[in-house]
Amino acid sequence: xxxxxxxxxxxxxxxxxxxxxxxxxxxxxxxxxxxxxxxxxxxxxxxxxxxxxxxxxxxxxxxxxxxxxxxxxxxxxxxxxxxxxxxxxxxxxxxxxxxxxxxxxxxxxxxxxxxxxxxxxxxxxxxxxxxxxxxxxxxxxxxxxxxxxxxxxxxxxxxxxxxxxxxxxxxxxxxxxxxxxxxxxxxxxxxxxxxxxxxxxxxxxxxxxxxxxxxxxxxxxxxxxxxxxxxxxxxxxxxxxxxxxxxxxxxxxxxxxxxxxxxxxxxxxxxxxxxxxxxxxxxxxxxxxxxxxxxxxxxxxxxxxxxxxxxxxxxxxxxxxxxxxxxxxxxxxxxx
Amino acid sequence: xxxxxxxxxxxxxxxxxxxxxxxxxxxxxxxxxxxxxxxxxxxxxxxxxxxxxxxxxxxxxxxxxxxxxxxxxxxxxxxxxxxxxxxxxxxxxxxxxxxxxxxxxxxxxxxxxxxxxxxxxxxxxxxxxxxxxxxxxxxxxxxxxxxxxxxxxxxxxxxxxxxxxxxxxxxxxxxxxxxxxxxxxxxxxxxxxxxxxxxxxxxxxxxxxxxxxxxxxxxxxxxxxxxxxxxxxxxxxxxxxxxxxxxxxxxxxxxxxxxxxxxxxxxxxxxxxxxxxxxxxxxxxxxxxxxxxxxxxxxxxxxxxxxxxxxxxxxxxxxxxxxxxxxxxxxxxxxxxxxxxxxxxxxxxxxxxxxxxxxxxxxxxxxxxxxxxxxxxxxxxxxxxxxxxxxxxxxxxxxxxxxxxxxxxxxxxxxxxxxxxxxxxxxxxxxxxx
Numbered sequence: 200x201x202x203x204x205x206x207x208x209x210x211x212x213x214x215x216x217x218x219x220x221x222x223x224x225x226x227x228x229x230x231x232x233x234x235x236x237x238x239x240x241x242x243x244x245x246x247x248x249x250x251x252x253x254x255x256x257x258x259x260x261x262x263x264x265x266x267x268x269x270x271x272x273x274x275x276x277x278x279x280x281x282x283x284x285x286x287x288x289x290x291x292x293x294x295x296x297x298x299x300x301x302x303x304x305x306x307x308x309x310x311x312x313x314x315x316x317x318x319x320x321x322x323x324x325x326x327x328x329x330x331x332x333x334x335x336x337x338x339x340x341x342x343x344x345x346x347x348x349x350x351x352x353x354x355x356x357x358x359x360x361x362x363x364x365x366x367x368x369x370x371x372x373x374x375x376x377x378x379x380x381x382x383x384x385x386x387x388x389x390x391x392x393x394x395x396x397x398x399x400x401x402x403x404x405x406x407x408x409x410x411x412x413x414x415x416x417x418x419x420x421x422x423x424x425x426x427x428x429x430x431x432x433x434x435x436x437x438x439x440x441x442x443x444x445x446x447x448x449x450x451x452x453x454x455x456x457x458x459x460x461x462x463x464x465x466x467x468x469x470x471x472x473x474x475x476x477x478x479x480x481x482x483x484x485x486x487x488x489x490x491x492x493x494x495x496x497x498x499x500x501x502x503x504x505x506x507x508x509x510x511x512x513x514x515x516x517x518x519x520x521x522x523x524x525x526x527x528x529x530x531x532x533x534x535x
Numbered sequence: 536x537x538x539x540x541x542x543x544x545x546x547x548x549x550x551x552x553x554x555x556x557x558x559x560x561x562x563x564x565x566x567x568x569x570x571x572x573x574x575x576x577x578x579x580x581x582x583x584x585x586x587x588x589x590x591x592x593x594x595x596x597x598x599x600x601x602x603x604x605x606x607x608x609x610x611x612x613x614x615x616x617x618x619x620x621x622x623x624x625x626x627x628x629x630x631x632x633x634x635x636x637x638x639x640x641x642x643x644x645x646x647x648x649x650x651x652x653x654x655x656x657x658x659x660x661x662x663x664x665x666x667x668x669x670x671x672x673x674x675x676x677x678x679x680x681x682x683x684x685x686x687x688x689x690x691x692x693x694x695x696x697x698x699x700x701x702x703x704x705x706x707x708x709x710x711x712x713x714x715x716x717x718x719x720x721x722x723x724x725x726x727x728x729x730x731x732x733x734x735x736x737x738x739x740x741x742x743x744x745x746x747x748x749x750x751x752x753x754x755x756x757x758x759x760x761x762x763x764x765x766x767x768x769x770x771x772x773x774x775x776x777x778x779x780x781x782x783x784x785x786x787x788x789x790x791x792x793x794x795x796x797x798x799x800x801x802x803x804x805x806x807x808x809x810x811x812x813x814x815x816x817x818x819x820x821x822x823x824x825x826x827x828x829x830x831x832x833x834x835x836x837x838x839x840x841x842x843x844x845x846x847x848x849x850x851x852x853x854x855x856x857x858x859x860x861x862x863x864x865x866x867x868x869x870x871x872x873x874x875x876x877x878x879x880x881x882x883x884x885x886x887x888x889x890x891x892x893x894x895x896x897x898x899x900x901x902x903x904x905x906x907x908x909x910x911x912x913x914x915x916x917x918x919x920x921x922x923x924x925x926x927x928x929x930x931x932x933x934x935x936x937x938x939x940x941x942x943x944x945x946x947x948x949x950x951x952x953x954x955x956x957x958x959x960x961x962x963x964x965x966x967x968x969x
Contacts, residue, residue: 310592318954452729509744
């Protein structure tokens with residue numbers, strides 16, 4: 200019985216949150232990795248693009264709520280999601296036309312793009328704060344839980360409860376759909392194949408008549424969708440705050456690099472590696488260990504390896520380890 | 536217009552802007568802009584060394600600034616004997632154990648042959664060291680933080696004069712830069728950017744949470760000054776008399792005296808660093824650095840150790856930023872870890888370097904002043920603009936109140952636009968590299 204309780208406690212506090220967080224990171228990292236693969240630069244504005252997309256979703260959610268439109272028990276935000284994607288796509292294609300295209304024609308080195316993306320980051324950050332303010336926004340509605348802790352206890356008779364928030368369920372389901380669609384697109388469609396060709400070898404792709412501007416345009420559209428979805432899922436699961444989204448940049452980049460920059464499979468794997476390490480290292484293991492250990496060995500402290508405030512340190516340390524021992528990432532990205 | 540007249544007229548413009556602020560707003564705010572402008576100029580000098588001369592992307596300027604700030608606390612605050620008695624030695628021992636563990640695992644990973652024995656051995660050392668570290672460190676931290684938590688709750692510093700903290704701040708930053716450089720240099724340039732972004736977030740997290748060292752979010756206030764306090768000046772009869780002689784009341788005179796004193800100190804540091812940077816830039820070493828930046832492969836073919844040179848200049852640049860950070864905390868006389876914002880400290884310094892002219896030391900200094908001036912003045916201008924734009928709307932119109940309340944965020948927008956416009960139309964900056 201203790202063993203079962205330990206497993207339930209573990210799933211409740213570690214596995215389920217980490218799977219949800221990992222899915223959010225994975226979708227975010229997919230966006231970074233696609234831009235890296237096609238446009239060949241590290242987009243520092245990605246966190247703020249996610250914030251922008253989420254902001255549009257929140258504004259539409261509020262509007263729908265005020266009109267009484269809802270798809271309960273699902274959160275209204277899902278209904279607003281397509282509008283968020285649309286606006287983010289317009290924004291990204293707009294910035295590409297106004298900002299990035301110039302440097303593409305100049306054939307600038309990647310570092311210049313990176314600095315340009317810092318400028319875009321500044322503008323998006325200011326824009327989001329200007330429109331919705333720097334504060335915390337909660338916009339989740341609909342049913343809060345798929346399984347409530349108390350129901351689970353009554354159902355199984357265990358001492359530990361298992362709660363699954365609906366936002367976590369939605370995150371995982373959406374992530375699976377998004378990733379399946381993306382891979383189908385990249386592997387089966389003509390456009391997707393041309394994107395992969397362009398990413399693998401630009402010169403050969405140009406030679407075989409692939410239109411680079413079209414590839415870039417489609418990349419931005421996909422990235423807009425990915426960024427908005429990732430941001431909205433994260434916001435539904437936790438809450439929306441512009442600065443938090445900026446800070447997500449580090450775990451997202453860590454995920455993309457750990458998996459191998461430019462490799463979509465790698466981005467997904469990296470997302471889960473980072474999320475699981477972050478959650479397990481900052482989790483207080485006392486509860487789980489109390490069930491597993493004999494009574495005499497009960498831990499006295501919280502058995503928390505690292506305070507939650509240091510969760511960035513976890514992604515950073517993993518990043519450093521990967522950089523030291525396998526700079527191309529787990530899935531041999533195109534880095535180095 | 537020759538280069539020299541251009542440089543001269545742009546710096547004259549900065550002087551006019553600052554003096555103009557003195558006439559239009561107040562001399563106190565003009566001196567505030569001047570002092571922070573001097574510090575910003577030093578920061579951008581450091582980043583210019585890394586980016587402009589060596590082409591290294593440091594996106595963690597904030598962390599090095601914060602380390603400089605930490606140095607002021609560690610050096611100049613009075614030690615707290617009670618806290619030291621409670622757990623000072625154990626904390627030091629714990630840190631030593633932590634460092635020894637990392638050292639031992641690095642040593643082991645170099646000595647043991649590749650394969651499972653190495654992985655297991657290193658893991659065993661890390662695990663054992665970590666447990667030992669926790670056992671000594673955590674109880675000591677709890678004991679220290681329990682000593683007068685409202686007023687102290689930390690170990691304090693060494694009680695040395697604050698000016699010593701400036702070079703020490705540089706040393707701390709250099710140490711952090713060494714660790715980062717060792718791991719991320721020699722790989723793609725983006726990796727350094729991401730690694731520095733990470734380390735700066737971690738440094739801020741440490742400052743916010745390690746209460747025994749920096750009091751965390753409780754802030755350290757009352758950091759000693761290198762200059763007399765206003766109140767002492769006002770009570771000094773000879774000072775009051777001198778103030779009266781130039782027709783100033785003692786309060787204004789004392790604040791101006793202190794601010795001008797800081798301005799002089801900062802100017803000395805800036806001129807010294809600028810002189811050194813110019814010497815370095817025009818030396819064989821500087822030419823080698825630029826050669827490496829312009830064509831790494833060619834430089835490598837000429838037998839230059841590119842990674843080692845990059846590490847060197849990365850450490851130097853970070854040290855300069857650390858010195859500036861220590862100076863800034865000295866000026867504020869308090870360490871507030873929560874005030875370190877990446878947009879303000881990392882990316883704004885980047886705007887300074889790009890706008891001023893990367894690769895040109897004078898340009899970086901100029902950028903520091905101009906961008907800092909804009910950063911300070913954009914807020915009132917934005918507010919004024921919003922009021923003018925929304926004037927036709929009713930006083931309690933929701934849109935109007937929202938726009939006026941959000942005017943503060945105009946700064947980020949303006950800086951981003953400024954950066955993009957410069958990059959597009961004048962990528963070499965106001966004072967281009969020769």
